[in-house]
Amino acid sequence: MRYPIITLTVLVFVGVITALVAGAENTGRWAATIYVAAFISWTLVRMVRDVLRGHVGLDILALVAMIATLAVGEYVASLIIVLMLSGGEALEDFAGRRAKRDLSALLDRSPRTAHVLEWADADAGEAIRDVPVDEVKIGDVLLIRPSEIVPVDGSLLTETGSFDESSLTGESMPVTREMGGEVLSGAINGSRAVRIRAVRTSEDSQYQQIVALVRAAEDSHAPVVRLADRFAIPFTAVSLVLAGTAWALSSDPTRFAEVLVLATPCPLLIAAPVAFLGGLSRAAKAGVIMKGGAVIEQIARVRSAAFDKTGTLTQGRPRLIKVRPAEGFDADELLMLAASAEEYSSHVLADGIRRAAEDRGLALRTASAAREEATNGVVATIDGRTVTVGKPAYVIAIAPDTPRAALDVGEAAAYVAVDGRFAGVLVLADDARPEAASVVSWLRSHGIERIIMLTGDVRSTAESVGHRIGVDDIHAELLPPEKVRLAQDLQPRPVMMIGDGVNDAPVLAAADIGVAMGAKGATAAGDAADIVILVDSLSKVVDAVSIGRHTLRVALTAIWIGIGLSLALMIVAMTGIIPAVAGAVTQELVDLATILYALRALRGPRDLA
Numbered sequence: 001m002r003y004p005i006i007t008l009t010v011l012v013f014v015g016v017i018t019a020l021v022a023g024a025e026n027t028g029r030w031a032a033t034i035y036v037a038a039f040i041s042w043t044l045v046r047m048v049r050d051v052l053r054g055h056v057g058l059d060i061l062a063l064v065a066m067i068a069t070l071a072v073g074e075y076v077a078s079l080i081i082v083l084m085l086s087g088g089e090a091l092e093d094f095a096g097r098r099a100k101r102d103l104s105a106l107l108d109r110s111p112r113t114a115h116v117l118e119w120a121d122a123d124a125g126e127a128i129r130d131v132p133v134d135e136v137k138i139g140d141v142l143l144i145r146p147s148e149i150v151p152v153d154g155s156l157l158t159e160t161g162s163f164d165e166s167s168l169t170g171e172s173m174p175v176t177r178e179m180g181g182e183v184l185s186g187a188i189n190g191s192r193a194v195r196i197r198a199v200r201t202s203e204d205s206q207y208q209q210i211v212a213l214v215r216a217a218e219d220s221h222a223p224v225v226r227l228a229d230r231f232a233i234p235f236t237a238v239s240l241v242l243a244g245t246a247w248a249l250s251s252d253p254t255r256f257a258e259v260l261v262l263a264t265p266c267p268l269l270i271a272a273p274v275a276f277l278g279g280l281s282r283a284a285k286a287g288v289i290m291k292g293g294a295v296i297e298q299i300a301r302v303r304s305a306a307f308d309k310t311g312t313l314t315q316g317r318p319r320l321i322k323v324r325p326a327e328g329f330d331a332d333e334l335l336m337l338a339a340s341a342e343e344y345s346s347h348v349l350a351d352g353i354r355r356a357a358e359d360r361g362l363a364l365r366t367a368s369a370a371r372e373e374a375t376n377g378v379v380a381t382i383d384g385r386t387v388t389v390g391k392p393a394y395v396i397a398i399a400p401d402t403p404r405a406a407l408d409v410g411e412a413a414a415y416v417a418v419d420g421r422f423a424g425v426l427v428l429a430d431d432a433r434p435e436a437a438s439v440v441s442w443l444r445s446h447g448i449e450r451i452i453m454l455t456g457d458v459r460s461t462a463e464s465v466g467h468r469i470g471v472d473d474i475h476a477e478l479l480p481p482e483k484v485r486l487a488q489d490l491q492p493r494p495v496m497m498i499g500d501g502v503n504d505a506p507v508l509a510a511a512d513i514g515v516a517m518g519a520k521g522a523t524a525a526g527d528a529a530d531i532v533i534l535v536d537s538l539s540k541v542v543d544a545v546s547i548g549r550h551t552l553r554v555a556l557t558a559i560w561i562g563i564g565l566s567l568a569l570m571i572v573a574m575t576g577i578i579p580a581v582a583g584a585v586t587q588e589l590v591d592l593a594t595i596l597y598a599l600r601a602l603r604g605p606r607d608l609a
Helices: 004-021 025-052 059-071 075-099 101-108 206-218 222-250 253-263 266-285 293-300 309-313 331-342 348-359 392-398 436-445 459-469 480-489 502-510 524-528 539-573 580-602
Strands: 113-121 125-132 141-144 154-156 160-164 175-178 194-198 288-290 304-307 319-325 369-373 377-382 385-390 411-418 421-429 450-454 473-475 495-499 513-517 531-533
Touching (some): 004 025, 004 075, 025 059, 059 222, 059 253, 075 253, 075 580, 222 253, 222 539, 253 539, 253 580, 266 293, 266 580, 288 293, 288 539, 293 513, 293 539, 304 309, 309 348, 309 459, 309 495, 319 331, 319 348, 331 348, 331 377, 331 385, 331 421, 348 411, 348 421, 392 411, 436 459, 436 539, 450 480, 480 502, 495 502, 495 539, 539 580
Parallel strands (some): 304 450, 304 495, 450 473, 495 513, 513 531
Antiparallel strands (some): 113 125, 154 194, 160 175, 288 531, 319 421, 377 385, 385 411
């Protein structure tokens, strides 16, 4: 039995009504009194536990209402209050399932098994073994049947494959992958069976990272408690004052009960949680995972925004456009040494250098030793030579003969030194995202008072990108601690920081709201952030702010609708024209109205695509 208290309350209610109809009023009164008294005792125990945990709940109103109705002989009304409170659990469950349907859909789609291909023998050939997805190891060959969900991130072994990645990227059209291309977990295979080689375990794969974020969002109820507590004490005090005043003016204790039955707190206890779940669900549908309702409150009130540059305001896929070797080095040698060293770097420029070397067919060397200096560069020992690749200031400290390279607007440079001698410069270009300017403009026109750029890149490159997209407050050539300090000191608050790289994790954690561009895979930034954007588009920052503001507005409106109707009805009840039973039933309708309104959070703001 899912809701035993509701079932028991209904049975008692039917029994009491039957006794009244049969003329056995005393039997009905005693049955109702004993049952409601037991329910009051149970509620009192729960309330005391909440108070000991530091949470002043709203159950005191319902508790006083039940005691008052019993004291004045309105035992049918007291049963209706019990039914309303116990039925609130079922109503909250229903509304909650409706509100978080998109979150639940992501969890329900999570793949649970994988078909591992193993070589049996020469006669039998390959054998298929179904294993739990958590047992898949890197290097396992998996069979993905038509319309199945890819269980782990892998590399395609079949010549081509078509996959629906809409749940990961928001792209509605199927995408085609060629042999060797990456296939993300959570994608749905097309009409042909394909094979992939696992490149990550289930725990580290894209879809499982999303599922972990969703579970964290579902389990967070902090803002709901804060919102309810914010109104609990004033609403309780006003309700008791109105009920006491009605009793004093009328000299009739029944009036106290008649007023108080209209003060039950379901709009606060249920409507606010439903609205926040609806907001979380709507955000997930838009490709934005918010880690709990507390984030919704914060982003709804954001007043400052700080952006990283590379991979956030820019596309994050820099391409090599020039190789400028120093005397004694040729272009291919310089690129080969730099790319070999950058094999040990996580910086986005390193990826562009490695891709350029691969495109030229250069064979990379394995380093005998390597280390990365966060945001500065990488040092590797290759074929007995010490190769340093990084920012100009970092390389100049190692090779004092390093000159500053002349760069055009939008270009970035990786400086290279070999054995303490300047070896050359690799020039790359990383174009600004096409939507970056419109996102900055929208934020500025919607109450974001200050927008800045925090980047480790050189000032000339940062300023060229910033000026093109409308950001004039630029802080460049920063180390991670400097980013954190600037984010902590930024005014006005709350501050939203948007970034994507591993080096952004500290500043994302330090900001009031950290937003990670996580579409290209799980990173430390995603772990540190409060919001993870699953779609590779900066415009989702606008969606996140819009959904946050809409959700908070719906939650507060639902609360005020409930409080306003309850107060108006209590004032009317002070005249004595609303009997206790009618008041209890009317309050049920108020509760239903506020909860239905709270479900509007699912729709999201009107301008959301």
